[in-house]
Amino acid sequence: MNTTELFNQLSxxxxxxxxxxxxxxxxxxxxxxxxxxxxxxxxxxQYLKTNPELKFNFLTTLCGIHMPDNKGAELGVMYQLxxxxxxxxxxxxxxxxxxxxxxxxxxxxxxxxxWMERQEYDFFGFKFTGHPDLRRxxxxxxxxxxxLRKEYPLEDGSRDDKNDKMFGR
Amino acid sequence: MSTQxxxxxxxxxxxxxxxxxxxxxxxxxxxxxxxxxxxxxIIVHADPTIGYIHRAFEKIAEHRPYNQITPLTDxxxxxxxxxxNMGWHMTVEKLIGCQVPKRADxxxxxxxxxxxxxxxxxxxxxxxxxxxxxxxxxxxxxxxxKIYEIFEEVCGARLTTxxxxxxGMERDFSExxxxxxxxxxxxxxxxxxxxxxxxxxxxxxxDRTIDCGPITAEKALSxxxxxxxxxxxxxxxxxxxxxxxxxxxxxxxxxxIGANGDTYDRFMVRIEEMWESMKIxxxxxxxxxxxxFHAEVPEFYLPLKEDVYSKMEALIYHFKIVMGEMDxxxxxxxxxxxxxxxxLGFYLISDGNRSPFRLHFRRPCFIYxxxxxxxxxxxxxxxxxxxxxxxxxIAGELDA
Numbered sequence: 268m269n270t271t272e273l274f275n276q277l278s279x280x281x282x283x284x285x286x287x288x289x290x291x292x293x294x295x296x297x298x299x300x301x302x303x304x305x306x307x308x309x310x311x312x313q314y315l316k317t318n319p320e321l322k323f324n325f326l327t328t329l330c331g332i333h334m335p336d337n338k339g340a341e342l343g344v345m346y347q348l349x350x351x352x353x354x355x356x357x358x359x360x361x362x363x364x365x366x367x368x369x370x371x372x373x374x375x376x377x378x379x380x381x382w383m384e385r386q387e388y389d390f391f392g393f394k395f396t397g398h399p400d401l402r403r404x405x406x407x408x409x410x411x412x413x414x415l416r417k418e419y420p421l422e423d424g425s426r427d428d429k430n431d432k433m434f435g436r
Numbered sequence: 437m438s439t440q441x442x443x444x445x446x447x448x449x450x451x452x453x454x455x456x457x458x459x460x461x462x463x464x465x466x467x468x469x470x471x472x473x474x475x476x477x478i479i480v481h482a483d484p485t486i487g488y489i490h491r492a493f494e495k496i497a498e499h500r501p502y503n504q505i506t507p508l509t510d511x512x513x514x515x516x517x518x519x520x521n522m523g524w525h526m527t528v529e530k531l532i533g534c535q536v537p538k539r540a541d542x543x544x545x546x547x548x549x550x551x552x553x554x555x556x557x558x559x560x561x562x563x564x565x566x567x568x569x570x571x572x573x574x575x576x577x578x579x580x581x582k583i584y585e586i587f588e589e590v591c592g593a594r595l596t597t598x599x600x601x602x603x604g605m606e607r608d609f610s611e612x613x614x615x616x617x618x619x620x621x622x623x624x625x626x627x628x629x630x631x632x633x634x635x636x637x638x639x640x641x642x643d644r645t646i647d648c649g650p651i652t653a654e655k656a657l658s659x660x661x662x663x664x665x666x667x668x669x670x671x672x673x674x675x676x677x678x679x680x681x682x683x684x685x686x687x688x689x690x691x692x693i694g695a696n697g698d699t700y701d702r703f704m705v706r707i708e709e710m711w712e713s714m715k716i717x718x719x720x721x722x723x724x725x726x727x728x729f730h731a732e733v734p735e736f737y738l739p740l741k742e743d744v745y746s747k748m749e750a751l752i753y754h755f756k757i758v759m760g761e762m763d764x765x766x767x768x769x770x771x772x773x774x775x776x777x778x779x780l781g782f783y784l785i786s787d788g789n790r791s792p793f794r795l796h797f798r799r800p801c802f803i804y805x806x807x808x809x810x811x812x813x814x815x816x817x818x819x820x821x822x823x824x825x826x827x828x829x830i831a832g833e834l835d836a
Contacts, residue, residue, distance in 0.1 A: 296530060296769045325657055327772075328781055328803075330796040347770065347783070351671070354678050358770070379660030382806040390494070405487035405835060414495055421499045
């Protein structure tokens with residue numbers, strides 16, 4: 268089954284199962300991408316994993332995205348699933364405003380999501396509800412900001428020991 | 437009767453030791469901290485702390501032009517950096533829709549399989565070393581040196597290679613590189629055979645590694661294992677076969693799998709993979725197509741140095757690429773390659789600017805290391821060390 272056929276089938280399945288919960292869908296390169304409602308993300312992923320026809324039983328990765336210009340839905344999380352048997356891959360996205368960073372945790376479906384969610388909490392500040400141990404993982408515990416959000420500069424702006432003006436930075 | 441005389445103590449009477457294994461313990465081969473709760477020699481609870489060499493690559497990558505991200509990928513799994521470099525190049529090629537000529541694909545395959553061998557040489561010899569077989573380590577490690585000499589001949593660097601370019605290889609292999617490769621093809625099988633003879637059926641080695649740190653296939657899948665560690669548990673998933681990249685579909689090779697997912701299986705899978713890698717390199721050498729070693733993408737492919745000094749066009753492109761002034765299409769793309777430890781994925785969002793809008797690395801080590809506490813709980817401390825070295829956790833990839 269090629270990407271377009273897979274996209275059409277998944278689109279039908281998700282629409283039948285979740286109705287308005289499926290917000291939009293598109294094909295990005297070789298991936299069917301679906302945006303779903305944040306509230307039902309656990310149900311959607313559970314459905315994709317346990318449905319005997321779809322069998323998306325492997326969580327490849329998940330990561331946060333910050334889009335400051337996308338007003339009203341600045342933050343997003345993308346989940347990438349893999350059906351190893353048929354070699355289908357799919358990307359599911361949820362979007363949310365900066366004021367509401369609560370995301371249902373999927374650690375109950377895949378234990379692998381544990382550290383991945385901790386990492387995205389560490390970088391973006393998502394509050395994964397239902398996560399067994401939501402602490403910072405790569406940065407130090409005392410850190411009081413979320414470094415991968417776009418408003419944080421790469422380097423401390425107060426440094427005066429670096430003069431890179433010549434290089435146009 | 438005092439409780440002192442009881443040999444078996446109740447839960448309330450037990451005294452546990454807290455042992456801080458790491459962050460810089462010589463037996464863990466990297467910067468890993470595990471706070472272990474010990475009942476004598478038995479591990480009751482383990483709590484890993486990671487992030488000691490976190491360098492925020494995902495943030496840095498948002499401020500670098502595309503070709504300057506390659507050196508960052510070097511430092512992920514630094515035991516097989518060419519695979520990371522080429523994985524990144526192929527991700528960008530996918531984004532810009534660039535078709536690489538066959539010869540470049542084959543040259544890449546040779547380099548990638550060599551680095552897979554180098555990675556597995558490190559892992560297998562370290563397992564031997566941790567069981568007390570130092571001879572194998574010192575003897576077989578010479579082969580890694582030979583591989584690094586080939587890398588040096590191709591790109592000038594050894595460990596953090598920064599090999600290849602977006603669009604192909606930076607140069608064709610030199611005469612010396614071909615000669616070194618041919619010598620390696622003759623020499624390596626002898627070394628590997630001897631190493632296998634030394635370790636594989638060794639009674640002490642087998643007693644130490646069989647049933648040490650096992651994991652079932654189901655557990656491994658739910659914990660996101662990929663690569664040799666997943667295959668040792670009996671799942672035949674390999675990105676090279678599932679989603680062939682860089683012309684892997686042209687080669688005939690097997691995916692070795694294990695049955696129990698223990699340290700011995702992880703060791704054996706890696707040994708067999710080295711044989712398969714040799715098979716792939718041999719086929720690539722035999723079928724090596726003639727032609728260009730890079731695609732015609734002047735917007736992205738750094739021009740040859742002598743052209744930069746003598747041709748206006750090349751000089752302009754050189755500056756444009758170095759300053760990151762090329763036109764990149766908008767879009768989001770995911771590309772994965774079979775790294776030394778599993779599926780190494782690059783998730784790239786481009787908004788058309790000089791640097792990625794978002795770049796996320798799917799680092800296999802980071803994902804499967806979270807199963808480590810569960811794998812060592814209830815076992816001996818010495819088995820925990822062995823389990824870690826057989827998982828081949830690389831600190832650079834773990835912490836990114």
